[in-house]
Amino acid sequence: MEATIEVSGLSKRYGSTVALDRMTFRVTPGQVTGFVGPNGAGKSTTMRILVGLDRADAGTAKVGDRSYHELVRPMTTVGTLLDAAAIHPARTGRNHLLWLAQSQRIPAGRVDELLEEVGLAGAARRRGGGYSLGMRQRLGVAAALLGDPPILILDEPFNGLDPAGFVWMRDLLRRRAEQGRAVLVASHLMGELQDLAGHVVVVAGGRVVADAPTRDMRDRYGSLESAYLELVR
């Protein structure tokens, strides 16, 4: 299996609102791909369709040559962070990861490993209701990494993180990409993506308006931010 994401001709309407209009792009392994666009451009919908939470009206969304719902032990192929981790307020962070691990037949030892890696080891036995946004974000990342997947899909991973968290997240994503994984990161933080992403997909109004290496964008527009402002205008 090749660690790629392939979105092809994806369309989706909600009533009279067009959410996606033949969205097409490809995410290749070995680099972080930035996924940018204004609010309502279709980023989240695309990601939700990629992981089977929404159904597309037309087109295909494949992760590693397959639809998400065809995957066996899907979280070992794709790690996903959509909103900050949804956790039952009464369940501890560790137990949250434990049931997820069991659902994918991942050994429980992996849970403690990951809690250590995302810096939640100290809070692992506290109830989720008491977690800050940053802690829930770290828990969500832990859930995404649980199956050691070759593909990562992350929506606004920097949300709620403190400055140290930014550095940690940046390193984590860069390292995963260098390991040959496909990493799709939706974000509004142009400065972050300019340093982190090797490739950028810019969307507006449900369709792709630019799909190019970050370096090309920067060369042409001066910075990713200027490129974004120019492209989605």
Place this chain on the structure above:
Amino acid sequence: MIRAELTKLRTVRGWLFGLTAAVVLFVGSALLVAAGSHMSCGDQACPAPPVGPDGQAVEDHFGFAHRTLAGDGSLTAHVRDFSGIITYPPPRHDQIVEGLVPWAKAGLVIKDGTRPGSPYAAVMLTGSHGVRMQHDYVHDRAGGPTGARWLRLTRTGASVTAYASLDGKTWTTVGTVEMSGPAEIGFLIASPGDITVTENGLGGTSVQSRFTQASAVFDQITSTAGGEWRYDEVGGGGPGADWEKYHRPAGLEASAGRLTLTGSGDLAPVSGMAAVPYLAGTVPALLAVLIVAVLFITSEFRRGLIRTTLLASPARGHVLAAKAAVIGGVTFTVVLVAVVAARAWSTTVFRANGNIVLPTGALTDLRLAVGTAALLAVTAVLAYGLGVLLRRGLPAILLAVLLTVVPYLLATTSLLPPGAGEWLLRVTPAAGFAVQQTFPAYGHVLLPYTPAQGYFPLAPLAGLAIAAAWALGLLVLAVLRFRRADV
């Protein structure tokens, strides 16, 4: 603040849907019940029961031996013998036995003619409740010495006074009532059906009435009214029971200063839950209202909207009170509309199917409509209070249903022994259903006055007050807790 909460309520489509569902369920259930009720008596419409002087439907069926009473006058007699039969009583329902039902009646009566439903005043010996004075169907009082067999009825001017005596010499007044105009005076015999309640196999009970007959011998008669004793079976004229055909017909026998009067029937108010179908949708509508009331508050907690609300109006007690007022007020209004619509519409259908709508009186109608709206409003506030207290929707809706609908269900079906069911309807918020009692319970009419038949252990307003106390108590508790809580 109330306006803001009102806007919140009406701008969530699901809640509007819930309130609409409450109306549709209320009206729909009433229509369903009305459409399912059919009554026919041969080819023609069933005769409506006569209406008594106080406006309610009455049974006026008894054996009457009478003379015309022009002005003042009196009638005195000794009840020499009072006996009867009861057909197929429990437990085995296999034979006809000698005996009198508790409210079998033999006595003296002054009545405004023989038209069923006309006013009367009477003094009588009863099967097992001693001497009574009764008038105009709904009024009853005990009196006279225990064991008295002598009865006297006197009219002076516009008052009729009843007396009873052990020996025909010393008389005790039983009571006096007002009654003037031309009248018939004479003897009455009546014997209401023998009532038993059985489980109907549908989780409820059904009431059965079996034929009884009473017979009384009057002697030592002194009457100021002259002429023959004429016999009429007031309100009668049916085919008669087998017993009457083959054993002893109803009627009057006169011989040597003795009158023997035999007959069945009763002089009593008529009631029946099925006669008022428009409240059938109360519980379905209540469930819909409970859901909306719980969601109205718990969705704020769940989505963190409560923080926005409190930023807009930091006085927490006021916020909660405003929300309670809105959910209560809106429920009241919506349900009131539903009751009025259900009443108008279902009564038309009900009548068109040949059913008889018993008159209930304007005050009762008003109480039923406003009371039902208030009951649902109070229950909505209660559910809302539970929502504030528990902050989570599921425990709140569960507890609301366990406190209101489940006690009502247990008490009105045969799942609990009757005593336990009535206890539930005194202490739980389901006590509020008492406001829906349509007909009063009468001590002198032997009927199963159970919740299953639409009779509640508390007076209408007392029951509603219990429910309101629950709602208020929970609300106060919720406010106290919420004021100090982190949101």
Place this chain on the structure above:
Amino acid sequence: MTDAAAALRAEWTKARTVPDLPLAILLALVGTTSVNVLTGQPSAGLQLGQAVIAVAGVQILAGEYSTGLIHPTMLAFPTRWPALLAKAVLLIPGAAVTAIGNRPRDAVYLGLIALLGLGTAALIRNAVTAAGVVLTVLFVLPTMVRWMPDPDWATFLYRASPSPGHLATTAAWTAAALLLGTITLLTRRVS
């Protein structure tokens, strides 16, 4: 099948790591038993028990929609049915435990009621509304029986209500709710 086994294990961990389900079962058990003892009527306690069990059945799924937990669940099981199946399998013994002291058929009944809650939650998703609908089916239909003047209608309504006496009717309600709920869960978008 391995998916189903993994789902069962995961759901078991979920169920035992928050107090909701154990608390509900405990409440149902204590409530049912104490009402039974107080009234001497085994069927009276069941009325209380079934309300709690029905809501527990709703909670196990609809609660995930309220907390947003449905997302990770669906990401773990994109085919969705293993999670639903695992929840159903977990609920049945939990519900049946409540009927200790009642007749064995009451245990079956409570199992069906728990699944009725689960199916309704899959269909309606909003926890409070789903619970309200299930409680309506359980309690409102029986209260309507006594209003029905026509004995045929009354009998029909009585027979059409889920009740410990009518396991077949109850099973039909449960099957309908599970069928519609499963179709909805498998085809509709996740909140």
